[in-house]
Amino acid sequence: MRHARFGRTVLLASCLVALTACGGGDTTQTGDGTAAAADAAATAGAAGSAAPAGTSTSTPAGTYSAPASSPAPAPAGSLAPVAPKTVVLNTTLQSPWGMTFLPDGRMLVTQRGGSLVILSADGRSVQATVSGVPAVSTTGQGGLLDVVLDPDFAATPWVYFSFAEPGTGAEAGMVGTAVGRGRLVGTSLQDVAVIFRQVPKVANSGVHFGSRMAFRSDKTLFVTLGERGQGSPAQDVTTSLGKVVRINRDGSIPAGNASPPGGRPSLWSWGHRNPQGAAVHPDTGALWVNEHGPQGGDELNIVTVGGNYGWPNVSYGCQYGDPVGNGCAIGGGQHAPAYIEPISTWTPTSVAPAGLMFYTATKFPQWRGNIFFGALAGTALWRVQLDTAGRREVTRERLFASLGERIRDVQQGPDGYLYLLTDSGKLIQVRD
Numbered sequence: 001m002r003h004a005r006f007g008r009t010v011l012l013a014s015c016l017v018a019l020t021a022c023g024g025g026d027t028t029q030t031g032d033g034t035a036a037a038a039d040a041a042a043t044a045g046a047a048g049s050a051a052p053a054g055t056s057t058s059t060p061a062g063t064y065s066a067p068a069s070s071p072a073p074a075p076a077g078s079l080a081p082v083a084p085k086t087v088v089l090n091t092t093l094q095s096p097w098g099m100t101f102l103p104d105g106r107m108l109v110t111q112r113g114g115s116l117v118i119l120s121a122d123g124r125s126v127q128a129t130v131s132g133v134p135a136v137s138t139t140g141q142g143g144l145l146d147v148v149l150d151p152d153f154a155a156t157p158w159v160y161f162s163f164a165e166p167g168t169g170a171e172a173g174m175v176g177t178a179v180g181r182g183r184l185v186g187t188s189l190q191d192v193a194v195i196f197r198q199v200p201k202v203a204n205s206g207v208h209f210g211s212r213m214a215f216r217s218d219k220t221l222f223v224t225l226g227e228r229g230q231g232s233p234a235q236d237v238t239t240s241l242g243k244v245v246r247i248n249r250d251g252s253i254p255a256g257n258a259s260p261p262g263g264r265p266s267l268w269s270w271g272h273r274n275p276q277g278a279a280v281h282p283d284t285g286a287l288w289v290n291e292h293g294p295q296g297g298d299e300l301n302i303v304t305v306g307g308n309y310g311w312p313n314v315s316y317g318c319q320y321g322d323p324v325g326n327g328c329a330i331g332g333g334q335h336a337p338a339y340i341e342p343i344s345t346w347t348p349t350s351v352a353p354a355g356l357m358f359y360t361a362t363k364f365p366q367w368r369g370n371i372f373f374g375a376l377a378g379t380a381l382w383r384v385q386l387d388t389a390g391r392r393e394v395t396r397e398r399l400f401a402s403l404g405e406r407i408r409d410v411q412q413g414p415d416g417y418l419y420l421l422t423d424s425g426k427l428i429q430v431r432d
């Protein structure tokens with residue numbers, strides 16, 4: 001069933017009748033091979049299994065808004081029911097990786113092979129392939145990756161894209177994450193320039209490129225950068241491997257970065273492994289980033305300036321080759337006080353988080369302020385509800401596992417629905 005093709009069939013969320021049972025806790029963290037089993041467990045849990053310790057029982061009252069039609073407020077510690085459906089809008093995309101909405105409602109979608117396409121506002125057709133995108137390396141996990149619009153897009157239609165850039169000259173055969181931009185005029189990018197390059201480029205590695213981008217309210221751009229499978233350079237501030245950087249829109253360096261002694265001026269934070277989701281909290285303005293652990297140890301972090309997030313010295317996950325389990329956590333697992341403790345972790349099995357957004361619309365009032373991100377190996381959409389201060393997880397929920405899809409990105413549409421990209425080439429709408 002996990003691999004069935006649903007076409008445009010409307011599906012109910014697998015967790016519809018079992019919101020609490022579908023919530024987090026390690027027992028529902030699954031990899032690629034166990035999603036169906038987790039679905040079954042979640043359904044069975046509707047018969048009355050308790051919520052995982054430390055989730056709903058610690059939910060403070062008032063962290064969500066019940067819908068106006070609710071006959072009575074939901075009791076503190078539980079969630080008002082949400083009945084989302086999924087609608088497959090498009091099945092023709094080729095390894096889509098990132099997306100953003102144009103002001104007219106159409107979508108810009110990157111495809112890992114190197115093309116940037118424009119989808120119709122209803123998502124059902126590919127209208128054009130945008131010209132002007134530079135050559136990308138598609139080795140391993142590389143390719144054309146994320147895409148975001150300039151905060152002043154209406155006035156200056158810059159489109160920013162991240163990609164795996166093939167090296168030239170002395171760097172021939174090497175690859176590094178880079179960020180480019182171009183002005184979108186019709187269906188072409190003009191005045192294209194590469195505004196940031198990860199240093200150094202790396203040979204013989206097709207993994208851990210990052211790279212998500214998110215604009216801060218001051219119109220500076222955060223870019224998350226993987227450590228390219230190199231490990232210890234994530235702690236070396238003379239490189240931009242395993243870092244989050246913050247740059248101006250033209251690639252220059254803004255004031256207020258970490259500026260570690262002898263370090264690169266672009267650095268915001270370090271000690272990251274492979275961060276593939278990033279978003280700025282709509283109220284607190286804090287940068288939230290998720291990243292892949294090795295075997296287990298996926299993290300959700302609030303990423304602060306000068307912060308060291310520990311990789312590769314510490315992780316709640318295990319080294320490859322070690323038996324999966326909490327007993328083999330790298331460096332003992334605990335980050336503090338030497339490093340910054342994650343807000344949330346996924347153990348003992350990695351879900352492989354991808355994309356990250358805060359829900360701010362009104363179609364699903366219960367979800368306002370919640371974090372959503374996709375899972376690749378974990379084939380689902382994760383919802384994380386935060387406390388009222390927006391700083392701590394109070395509960396988590398695994399959604400749409402029955403689709404069996406590796407979800408690569410999630411974005412909120414102008415209509416207040418959620419839109420998912422899958423590695424299988426689908427655009428999926430989450431609607432009421």
Ligand SMILES: [Ca+2]
Nearest residue numbers: 299309310311
């Ligand atoms: Ca960490």
